[in-house]
Amino acid sequence: MTDxxxxxxxxxxxxxxxxxxxxxxxxxxxxxxxxxxxxxxxxVLIGFAYVLLGLAFFLVGLEEALFPLGELMAKQxxxxxxxxxxxxxxxxxxxxxxxxxxxxxxSIGFATTIAEPxxxxxxxxxxxxxxxxxxxxxxxxxxxxxxxxGISLGTFRIVTGTPLHYYIIAGxxxxxxxxxxxxxxxIALAYDSGGVTTxxxxxxxxxxxxxxxxSTVPGRSVLIDGFGLIAFAxxxxxxxxxxxxxxxxxxxxxxxxxxxxxxx
Amino acid sequence: MPVFLRSxxxxxxxxxxxxxxxxxxxxxxxxxxxxxxGQIAVGILMVVLGxxxxxRGLEMGLFPLGESMAYAxxxxxxxxxxxxxxxALGFGTTIAEPxxxxxxxxxxxxAAGANVIEQSPESLASYALxxxxxxxxxxxxxxxxxxxRIIRGWPIQNLIIAGYLGVVIMTVFAPxxxIGIAYDSGGVTTxxxxxxxxxxxxxxxxSSIKGRNPMTDGFGLIAFAxxxxxxxxxxxxMVV
Numbered sequence: 001m002t003d004x005x006x007x008x009x010x011x012x013x014x015x016x017x018x019x020x021x022x023x024x025x026x027x028x029x030x031x032x033x034x035x036x037x038x039x040x041x042x043x044v045l046i047g048f049a050y051v052l053l054g055l056a057f058f059l060v061g062l063e064e065a066l067f068p069l070g071e072l073m074a075k076q077x078x079x080x081x082x083x084x085x086x087x088x089x090x091x092x093x094x095x096x097x098x099x100x101x102x103x104x105x106x107s108i109g110f111a112t113t114i115a116e117p118x119x120x121x122x123x124x125x126x127x128x129x130x131x132x133x134x135x136x137x138x139x140x141x142x143x144x145x146x147x148x149x150g151i152s153l154g155t156f157r158i159v160t161g162t163p164l165h166y167y168i169i170a171g172x173x174x175x176x177x178x179x180x181x182x183x184x185x186x187i188a189l190a191y192d193s194g195g196v197t198t199x200x201x202x203x204x205x206x207x208x209x210x211x212x213x214x215s216t217v218p219g220r221s222v223l224i225d226g227f228g229l230i231a232f233a234x235x236x237x238x239x240x241x242x243x244x245x246x247x248x249x250x251x252x253x254x255x256x257x258x259x260x261x262x263x264x
Numbered sequence: 265m266p267v268f269l270r271s272x273x274x275x276x277x278x279x280x281x282x283x284x285x286x287x288x289x290x291x292x293x294x295x296x297x298x299x300x301x302g303q304i305a306v307g308i309l310m311v312v313l314g315x316x317x318x319x320r321g322l323e324m325g326l327f328p329l330g331e332s333m334a335y336a337x338x339x340x341x342x343x344x345x346x347x348x349x350x351x352a353l354g355f356g357t358t359i360a361e362p363x364x365x366x367x368x369x370x371x372x373x374x375a376a377g378a379n380v381i382e383q384s385p386e387s388l389a390s391y392a393l394x395x396x397x398x399x400x401x402x403x404x405x406x407x408x409x410x411x412x413r414i415i416r417g418w419p420i421q422n423l424i425i426a427g428y429l430g431v432v433i434m435t436v437f438a439p440x441x442x443i444g445i446a447y448d449s450g451g452v453t454t455x456x457x458x459x460x461x462x463x464x465x466x467x468x469x470x471s472s473i474k475g476r477n478p479m480t481d482g483f484g485l486i487a488f489a490x491x492x493x494x495x496x497x498x499x500x501x502m503v504v
Contacts, residue, residue, distance in 0.1 A: 059314070115281070188482070
């Protein structure tokens with residue numbers, strides 16, 4: 001219990017130091033440049049306290065409960081003994097043998113993205129600004145599908161050992177093509193969703209998966225092949241978010257056509 | 265307090281997919297019991313409580329703060345101060361980012377392993393610090409460019425495509441060891457506190473400037489902040 005409280009205390013101190021530069025910059029500019037008091041100062045301060053405390057609880061809870069198990073799981077799933085069914089170790093592994101790794105990567109990528117606080121923040125803003133055309137859950141699910149697909153493909157890349165930049169450059173080309181066809185007002189949000197997906201929850205678990213995989217697949221170097229999963233996780237949501245906007249536009253226009261039909 | 269209870273339930277629902285995925289893989293695929301059930305239950309409660317508090321704080325503190333600063337700068341009408349603020353915010357939030365500190369240390373190991381730098385603690389530390397400064401500068405630069413885009417109303421895709429071309433060109437010339445780290449560094453720079461603040465700033469700016477649409481022009485700052493570090497980190501890998 002004392003360990004636990006000590007952990008909570010150090011993590012809270014850690015979030016305070018993280019947020020210190022932001023506080024200094026924001027309040028410094030407010031006092032020296034804008035020279036007006038912040039409106040609803042008391043609420044803003046309480047809000048800051050909630051954010052700090054909330055983030056500390058969130059991190060400690062993850063570290064106590066989910067990360068150890070998730071990281072252990074990533075190690076076990078990439079272990080050759082598990083992949084082989086323990087008796088025929090001499091056989092060479094093919095990429096198909098890693099099917100549980102791909103499925104785990106996809107589902108953990110999806111699940112951690114749904115819980116990502118930064119994405120919730122952006123989704124709330126997007127729903128406000130779009131007047132409800134973009135729903136909080138629609139955006140979050142679209143991004144989560146993108147992260148799941150991206151990380152799954154990323155693990156496939158580590159297993160096969162193909163160079164990272166081929167995938168990323170191909171992804172860029174797809175993003176550019178889709179940008180031409182996507183509704184104009186979604187583009188900035190879609191580009192943003194690449195960057196917000198990967199913070200508190202996703203990065204530690206995904207990094208553990210990548211490093212575990214790179215250290216057990218024969219012929220892979222941890223340093224060269226272990227990285228790059230985050231890059232996949234930031235690329236694919238752009239595609240799925242633009243896809244989500246295209247899909248809802250298509251659905252709306254189809255509903256209009258139906259209404260016109262019944263109106264005749 | 266039904267509102268508070270309601271948001272607790274919402275947070276629990278946000279977390280449910282992770283719990284299901286971990287339980288499924290542990291029980292069905294790996295066929296093992298779940299260890300330390302009590303500890304896990306306490307942890308999950310804390311995560312739920314933390315998420316609830318965070319979202320409440322977001323709506324009370326970070327969103328209104330970002331917006332009110334955007335309005336204040338727009339009223340003041342001084343672009344120079346706005347750019348200074350944008351740069352400071354990007355640089356300041358990135359230099360202290362724990363994820364970046366971890367990545368920079370890893371990158372120093374890689375560089376030493378490839379005999380790019382000396383294998384001594386001092387040269388490792390100075391390489392890592394240089395990398396952190398590089399990324400922080402690139403994020404500061406990115407937020408300035410992003411704010412300039414909002415003010416002028418440039419279409420975001422032109423700038424992003426130019427950035428992608430930059431990434432592709434740099435990939436050709438950068439040492440192979442740095443590429444994975446560089447691509448990942450784009451994702452680690454934007455923390456959970458920076459994202460809401462920067463988003464509120466962008467949306468606030470776009471709503472207070474005539475002729476800008478908050479949806480089309482307000483978003484996009486995060487996109488720049490995740491793109492420029494890739495280019496700058498590869499450049500750092502080539503120079504050092």
